Amino acid sequence: MDGVTLILKKYGLAITESRKQILELFKASEGALAHADIEKKSSANFDRVTIYRTLQTFLEKGIIHSIPTADNSVLYALCKDECAITGHHHDNHVHFVCNQCSVAYCLDNITIPEVKLPEGFEPKEAAVVIKGICKNCR
Amino acid sequence: MDGVTLILKKYGLAITESRKQILELFKASEGALAHADIEKKSSANFDRVTIYRTLQTFLEKGIIHSIPTADNSVLYALCKDECAITGHHHDNHVHFVCNQCSVAYCLDNITIPEVKLPEGFEPKEAAVVIKGICKNCR
DNA sequence: GTAACTGCAAAATATTTGCATCCTT
DNA sequence: AAGGATGCAAATATTTTGCAGTTAC
Numbered sequence: 001m002d003g004v005t006l007i008l009k010k011y012g013l014a015i016t017e018s019r020k021q022i023l024e025l026f027k028a029s030e031g032a033l034a035h036a037d038i039e040k041k042s043s044a045n046f047d048r049v050t051i052y053r054t055l056q057t058f059l060e061k062g063i064i065h066s067i068p069t070a071d072n073s074v075l076y077a078l079c080k081d082e083c084a085i086t087g088h089h090h091d092n093h094v095h096f097v098c099n100q101c102s103v104a105y106c107l108d109n110i111t112i113p114e115v116k117l118p119e120g121f122e123p124k125e126a127a128v129v130i131k132g133i134c135k136n137c138r
Numbered sequence: 139m140d141g142v143t144l145i146l147k148k149y150g151l152a153i154t155e156s157r158k159q160i161l162e163l164f165k166a167s168e169g170a171l172a173h174a175d176i177e178k179k180s181s182a183n184f185d186r187v188t189i190y191r192t193l194q195t196f197l198e199k200g201i202i203h204s205i206p207t208a209d210n211s212v213l214y215a216l217c218k219d220e221c222a223i224t225g226h227h228h229d230n231h232v233h234f235v236c237n238q239c240s241v242a243y244c245l246d247n248i249t250i251p252e253v254k255l256p257e258g259f260e261p262k263e264a265a266v267v268i269k270g271i272c273k274n275c276r
Numbered sequence: 277g278t279a280a281c282t283g284c285a286a287a288a289t290a291t292t293t294g295c296a297t298c299c300t301t
Numbered sequence: 302a303a304g305g306a307t308g309c310a311a312a313t314a315t316t317t318t319g320c321a322g323t324t325a326c
Contacts, residue, residue, distance in 0.1 A: 014280060014325050035315090047283050052316070054281095068206035068267055096259055105259075113251035115266060120273030121234055121243075128253060129206055129265045135258025152300050154306060173290090185308050190291070192306095 011061040018046045022054050032067050032077035032104035067095045067104055077106040098134035149199040156184045160192050170205050170215035170242035205233045215244040236272035
């Protein structure tokens with residue numbers, strides 16, 4: 001039983017071909033993936049709709065999380081274990097998007113420093129997106 | 139000559155009704171606005187397309203900036219003066235999105251603390267989005 | 277066998293483009 | 302007067318929904 005199958009089992013999802021392959025894509029990818037990437041990279045051609053629904057399911061289960069970007073696009077990345085505890089996903093990640101190659105990295109092991117908020121604002125989650133040049137593009 | 143006209147002049151844009159009204163909306167709004175908000179709130183009904191093009195123009199000039207959100211939506215907020223220096227926009231803002239009322243605040247005067255990146259990553263800009271409960275919803 | 281997942285079709289939304297007309301400078 | 306901005310129509314692209322057939326458990 002391979003890794004992706006274990007993940008699906010862990011979250012109580014049926015083991016299907018599309019789910020396995022999409023998960024494999026995430027594991028193989030260094031960075032985050034957009035819907036379009038998955039559509040392009042998957043050898044078997046899944047239906048667009050299946051990809052939408054699979055991503056939605058993964059999101060709800062906390063297997064992946066979405067990365068906010070300033071333009072329209074939504075990116076998804078695999079969550080590390082600590083990231084989803086009994087469905088309660090906390091998005092306290094640092095993401096890095098390369099200005100050159102556009103790859104989005106998910107830097108799970110970087111902690112977000114405390115940010116001072118004005119009076120009356122109560123923080124729950126925080127996301128940081130840093131843009132710059134990645135290690136492969138210098 | 140009112141404030142919004144001055145802004146348009148400053149950036150070398152023609153003074154038109156739609157641009158003035160959309161700028162007014164931003165000034166009147168406490169938080170950030172989505173395309174849909176503008177469409178809804180503008181008394182005169184501009185064409186959808188005009189709003190798209192106006193926002194695009196404002197973005198390019200650095201009059202507004204976009205706020206990344208984890209879902210599909212894109213939000214826009216007025217830039218403060220320091221925010222756009224000769225077309226070079228730097229997005230080092232802290233944004234706060236309320237989980238209750240969904241209003242997005244642009245906290246320009248909060249500085250982003252240094253984040254330690256892994257070897258080889260060179261930061262240029264950083265955006266922080268914090269979610270929680272805003273001052274009006276407690 | 278049953279519940280859940282997928283694919284297809286189609287609807288609903290969102291965004292972009294071309295072009296003629298109108299407005300700002 | 303000239304160039305840019307707008308509105309309309311239409312082309313694209315994106316996302317959602319319903320349903321019938323298939324697959325996993």
